[in-house]
Amino acid sequence: MPRWSRSYALWIAALAPLFVLIGVLVFAAFEGARRDVEVVSAQRATEVASLVDASAVSELKLAQVLASSAPLAREDMAEAYRRAAEVMALSGNWRTVVLSDPARGIEVFDLRRPLDGGPRPMADYIAAAAPGLAGPTMSDITRDRLGVYVLPLHVPVVTDRGRRYLLTVELDTAAIQALVTTRAPPGSVVAVVDRSGNFIARNVAYESRVGRPATRYVRDAIAGGRRGLYPGVTYEGFKNYTAFDTGQRTGWSAHVAVASYLVDTPRRMSLAILGVVAVACLGASGGLALVAVRRMRSRRQEEARLHQSQKMEAVGQLTGGIAHDFNNLLTAIIGGLELSLKRAAPGDPSRRYLEGALDAAARGAKLTSRLLAFSRTQRLARERVDVQAVMWGMTDLLEQSLGPRIAMSIDVAEDARWVVTDQNQLELALLNLAVNARDAMPEGGRLELSTRRTPAKGRSSHDRVEIVVADTGQGMTREVAARAFDPFFTTKEVNRGTGLGLAQVYAMARQSDGEAVIESVPGQGTRVRLRLPAAPPPLAGPDDVNARKDAVTASLRRDRRLMVVDDDAGVRGVLVDELRLLGFQVTEAASGAEALAMLERDAPDLMIVDFLMPGLTGADVAVRARELRPGQRIMFVSGHMDNAALDAAAQGAVVLRKPFVVAELAETVGRALDDAEAPQTAPSA
Ligand code: ADP
C-alpha cells in the first residue's frame, strides 16, 4: 500500500468521529426544522378544531336555552317568536331560527318571515333530519330553503302538553370562516370540513369551495383517523403536508396545510447528510480495514520469514554437528583407503574394491561439504565479487550441466555487477540453480541469468544487487515453493535429488546478509531472486588476485619437519602416514599438552593442529606455542568450528578443511610452508 494512501486512510479514520459529529448535528438541525414545521401545523390544526368545536357547542347551548324557554313550553308562539329573535341577536352568528311541527309536517315559524305569514310545509333539510332525532344535534353543512349553505343545529322541543316540535338554528358558516382566517399561519392553507368531507370553511377561495367536497387526500385522511399528517395537493395545485385534528362534539376536522418543501427539504437534506456521513464512515473503516489487513499480511510474512530462518538455524546446527563427526570418519576412511591403494600391487584385484570405496567416500565427503554449506559452521568469505566474471567464468560448466536443449543467456547490468559475498558459494549457488532448471526442463527451454540493481529499501540501508535466475520449466505449486528452501526437501526420485541445492542457495544468501526468493507458477517457469549487498566497483583491475593464486604452485620442500597434533588416533594416523608418503619428516602428538612438551625440546617447521580437541583446543595450543617459540608456523585442520574463534586463533594461519584428499593436503601444507618463508606481518601472540 503506498504511503500516501495509508496516511490518507488514517486521516479519514482520525477525522471520522468529527465528520459523524458534524453530520449528526446538521442532521439534528434539519430534523428539528422539519419537526418544528410538523409540530406547529399539528398544534394549529388542533387549535382550530377545538375552537370550531367550542363555538359550535356554545351555539348549540344557546339553541338549547331557547328550546327550553317558557313561552315554547306553554306553546305561546307569539312570545316564542319574539324570544327567538332576541337570542338570535345575542348570538350574531345565526341566520334564522325555524320552529317546525314534524307530526303535521308544517313550519310553525321562521324568523325570516312574519309570524302570521300563514302555514307552509317543513323545509326539506329539516324534514330529512327530523326522524329519530333524540337530542340536540349538529348537522353537517347543507343548503337551506334559500339555497344558502348553513350549519343547522336541531333541538327537539316537548311542550307542557306533551306536544313535540323541532327547533332549528341555521348557523352562518361565516362564524367558522372568521376563526379559520384569523388562525391561519402565513403561507398555509387552512380548512374546516364536516364529517362527510365537505368544506365548512377555508382561508383560500372560500366562496367557491364552501359546501363542496374536499380533495380525496382530505377525505381519505378523515376516513382513516381523527388526527395526523398526510401529503396532498390542494385544488389550487399546492403541494403540501397537512396536519389535521377533529373536534370532539362536532366531528368536524381542521386541516392545516404547509408547503411540502418546508418538510421535504430538511428531510432530504438530513437524509443526504446521513448518506454522506455513512459513506465517509464506510470509506474510513474500509480504509482502516485495508491498512489492518496489509499490516497483518506483512506481519505474517515476517513471521514466516522468522520461522523459516529459525528452522534453518536449527537444521543447520544439527547437520553441522553430524557433518563434523562424519568429516572425522571420512577423513580416516579416505586416508586409509588411499594408503591401502598405494600399498596394493598393480594387478591386485582388491584395487577395484578400494577404488570403488574411495569413490563412494569422496561422494560422501562432497555431501558433507554441502551439508556444511548451509550450516553456519562454514566460514563464508565476505569479499567483493564480480558477478559478471563469475557468470562468464562458469559458462562452460553451466552449458555442460544444462545440455544442448537448453539455451542460456547472461545479462549483467553494469551498475549491478559487484556484490559482497563468498565467490565459491555464489558459484555453487548458480550451479545448483542451473541444475534445478535443467531438471525442470526435460524437454528443453531457456535459462536466463541476469542482474539488476535495487535501491535500499525498508530496514536495509544498502543498495542491493538482484541476481535473477529464470527458467521456462514446469514451475512449482505453492506448496512446493513454500518448502523448496528446506534442507532435504525434494520432489525428485531417491537417487536424483538430495534436497540440498536450494538450501545452499538460501543459506548463501542469508549468510551474505541478503535474501533468496522464489517466484513460480506451475507450467510457467521459475524465477529465483538472490538479493545480495551491492559492493562498490574496485578502483584498479582485479586480476592480480588470480595471478597470486597461480603463483601458489608450491614446489614442495620435502625435507621439512612437521608435527601432527590430533586427539583422534584414526585421523592422526592417516595424516602422519600420508605426510610421510609425501616425503616429510613427521612427529605426532595425541594432545595439546603433549605437543607443547615436544615443542620445548625441538621446534618443527610447521605444526599441523586439529582445531577441536578436548582439553587444550587448537587455539590454546597455538597461543602457547607462539609464547614458547615466537614465529612458530601453525596450520589448522578443521571440520566444524566457530568462525570467530578460528579467525581469532588463526592469525593468518592456513586452514585445511576436513575431509580432504591427499592432493589437498599436499597443496595446503605446501602453502603453509610457503607462507612461512615469507616475512610474517601478523604480530606474534
Ligand atoms: P533437489 O533439486 O535435490 O530436489 P533442491 O533444494 O535443489 O533439491 O530443490 C528442492 C525442490 O524444489 C525440487 O525437488 C523441486 O521440486 C523444486 N524446484 C527447485 N528448483 C526448481 C525449478 N527451477 N523448477 C521447478 N521446481 C524446482
Ligand code: MG
Ligand atoms: Mg537441486
